[in-house]
Amino acid sequence: MSEQEVRTRACPDGPLLVRGATEWPGPDGEAVAVTRPVVAVCRCERSQRLPWCDGTHRFLAPGAAVRQG
Template identity: 65%
Template sequence: MSNDRATGDDVRVQECPGGPLLVRGAAAWVDRDGTEHPVTRPVVAVCRCDRSQRQPWCDGTHKFVTPEASGRATA
């Protein structure tokens, strides 16, 4: 997650405690491998627990993962 980043002119990022990042205004999300994922919605939820089956997007799996098990999403 540390090398992940959003592209766009007016990007705003909000951490959801124990869940994803809410990213507003992004044109794309670039994951840690450098793959660019186009963003077509005003707000997207980016997975921080690494358990989503729809990476890089949150699919709600974090609700079933404890912060201790994931090592992430502890905000």
């Protein structure tokens, strides 16, 4: 098994872009397999495809989309 560096970058009022992960915690806490080099993880918790961003954050007021902390 090889270790791969995981990098993240938060998009303003949008998702967390995650590069290099092989799994990510789902809404129920169980690991969800990551099958792409980069995935967008929802930070507003309103996506219909959690843990992934589905674009719903675009319809929220600026600053309301992303949970702080």
